[in-house]
Amino acid sequence: MQRKLIIGNWKMNGTLAKNEALLKKLTDGVTGMSGMDCAVCVPFPYLAQTQALLRGTSIKYGAQNVHQAEKGAYTGEVSVHMLRDFGCNYVIVGHSERRTLSGESSGLVAEKYASVQKAGLTPILCVGETLEQREANMTETVVGEQLAEVIKVRGVQSFRTAVIAYEPVWAIGTGRTASPEQAQEVHAFIRKKIAGFDEDFGHALCILYGGSVNASNAAELFAMPDINGGLIGGASLVAEDFLAICRAGTS
Numbered sequence: 443m444q445r446k447l448i449i450g451n452w453k454m455n456g457t458l459a460k461n462e463a464l465l466k467k468l469t470d471g472v473t474g475m476s477g478m479d480c481a482v483c484v485p486f487p488y489l490a491q492t493q494a495l496l497r498g499t500s501i502k503y504g505a506q507n508v509h510q511a512e513k514g515a516y517t518g519e520v521s522v523h524m525l526r527d528f529g530c531n532y533v534i535v536g537h538s539e540r541r542t543l544s545g546e547s548s549g550l551v552a553e554k555y556a557s558v559q560k561a562g563l564t565p566i567l568c569v570g571e572t573l574e575q576r577e578a579n580m581t582e583t584v585v586g587e588q589l590a591e592v593i594k595v596r597g598v599q600s601f602r603t604a605v606i607a608y609e610p611v612w613a614i615g616t617g618r619t620a621s622p623e624q625a626q627e628v629h630a631f632i633r634k635k636i637a638g639f640d641e642d643f644g645h646a647l648c649i650l651y652g653g654s655v656n657a658s659n660a661a662e663l664f665a666m667p668d669i670n671g672g673l674i675g676g677a678s679l680v681a682e683d684f685l686a687i688c689r690a691g692t693s
């Protein structure tokens with residue numbers, strides 16, 4: 443069975459003091475947990491601190507966004523090479539907050555995904571439907587189209603070195619989690635869709651669930667056959683909660 447992967451998305455939260463306390467508790471807390479991998483995606487200004495505090499530990503880290511170009515006249519942007527300089531393993535691309543608040547299209551997300559992979563880092567590709575789309579029975583169409591853009595730009599084999607996070611928009615930061623069955627249904631769809639292109643590695647795909655995962659609901663979500671772990675927002679800011687979720691991912 444695949445090891446569970448639990449990734450925290452701090453979003454735009456943290457201070458030097460709070461991060462230090464949180465990371466210290468996390469590094470202490472994950473010691474001795476087995477059968478699970480864990481990472482945190484932090485705001486850009488805290489990458490150096492995170493790199494220093496996680497050096498020599500089993501916790502990996504990454505960023506929450508990147509610019510698609512390698513370098514150039516893009517004031518205020520950050521390239522994947524800069525992220526690599528700080529030892530990042532992961533970069534979230536296509537989070538629904540960026541798709542909605544920053545108007546990122548699936549085409550742009552695919553370009554970001556490509557630039558992350560070309561630099562040897564692992565993209566965490568977020569996909570998911572809004573409540574309106576779910577109610578209109580469009581979940582599979584929407585998620586299918588989001589995946590198709592990446593396949594068009596990067597090819598289906600690219601998922602061998604990527605993580606997919608299914609994050610229904612209606613479940614993010616709302617306290618309204620998808621039921622394990624609802625999440626499983628979409629995860630199975632994603633796996634089948636990718637396996638349809640290449641049967642061999644469909645089963646090895648890493649598909650995380652994200653959307654109001656907490657210490658009480660993590661275990662039942664992680665028990666579903668096509669859920670390989672979680673992308674955790676709010677609960678990743680509270681050490682005890684995040685550690686409880688990590689524990690739920692141990693085998």
Ligand code: PEP
Nearest residue numbers: 614615652653654675676
């Ligand atoms: C997220 O931001 O990726 C997320 C899943 O948030 P939350 O866990 O707070 O719903």
